[in-house]
Amino acid sequence: MNKSWLTLPVLALLLCASGAQAKEWKELRFGTNPSYPPFESSTADGGVQGFGVDLGNAICAELKLTCVWVSNDFDGLIPALKAGKFDAIQSSMTVTEARKKQIDFSDRLYSGPTAIVTRKDSALEPTAESLKGKTLGFMQGTIQESYARAKLASGGVKLRAYQNQDQVYADLVYGRLDASIQDKLQAQMSFLESPQGADFKNSEGISDPLIPSDIALGIRKDNEELKSMLNGAIKALHEKGIYAQIQRKYFGDLDLYNN
Template sequence: MNKIALLGALALSAFSTLALAGQDTLRIGIEAAYPPFGFKTPEGNISGFDYDIGNALCAEMQVKCQWVEQEFDGLIPSLKVRKIDAVLSSMSITEDRLKSVDFSKKYYQTPGKLAMKAGSRIEDPLVDLKGRKVGVQRASTYDRYATDRFEPAGIEVVRYASQNEAFLDLASGRLDALLADIINIDEGFIKTPAGQGFALVGPDFNDPKYFGKGAGIAVRKGDSDTAARFNAAIDAIRANGQYQQVQAKYFGFDIYGK
């Protein structure tokens, strides 16, 4: 092959690679029952901070987001059997999860908190909640914490498939307290009509052993290429202001954390 033909072949190969890259589709799993991070609009469309951040990341990576909605406890199993390529659904980066999946760097970090009737006082949850019912979302970091710490202390832990189901039982009096992300409780419950008369109480829950190092994007074990692409995109949207624009739609403070 002469030099001109070789250069032409290389150029065509590069063009084909770019074209294919532009047509890439990432199947991203999300739970759309975790406001304000993921929820359904009255029209039935997925919305929320996670959804908007994911679309911004896909645009930065020049790929198409194909959103796959399912319950939270089914997201990692779907990832492992290749039904989806990533999970972007407020999933905390924990040592336990890192045994089965890999993660991008964090894209936000917030503490956990208890929700109870306004006026409730909790100084030491392991003492003050003894004999009471506390709700958590099944397979969440709060479920693991409650299993390890609350149940041995005589606290009854009630597990739910979705956070919204737990909110309903708290509002109806079937729970004494609920343990979840502080933003999810505040925006998804306390500031709604159903949450009137309830408040955030007690200490922050932020033990890294249980709650990890922030929320990241889960990918299959060993898929370092996809994780690296997400990492670069997270850095890019934080640098170019897109992250801050999405954040401002939902929060009046910096959710990224330290």
């Protein structure tokens, strides 16, 4: 028997999946919140683009599956995943202990520190003492929200949650916020390099156990088949140099994986 047609993804399905499951893997549905450039953002025609999207599409190509992108509010991604609206989350989601109680994660995709953004003429620092009495904005459902509520609210910092990151930056520009808290690189490469961000700056990265930096794909618990497929594809992207090519496209010489 000629087994050359048994690619790794197909073989994995034959070995691990039932007949019903095997028929299901013609496509891979990723849930994402496309308001976080350069990682995930919307295109003019209603599609999605960005570093995370390119990685997701490369994973689908490696698995020889059709990639389908489903836009969703960030704070609703985990409930929607658990409800079966999509197969995995690819939306700059940090791996945390709280999230691991609800869902599983793939191997690490990349890492990114958290920082606050303030006006350049501001002396505000990312501490409760410095931000006391000030208003801090963040995208709801993020680790930055969890950190702000746990470490900053009790110190007198006023907190304001938003459905997406674009709304956070808009209120920062209009003066409704004194600072915003988000992934440092996301702020640098989207907002701070745009005309509206010309008068703003990033703080130093925040080091705290509540804001870990590892980003991965979210998967429903006990889905070892899909987890194995995704981890195999991620490994292949590194071995074939595809990951490095995508990273260079967006970040030049920056290394988000080995930083």
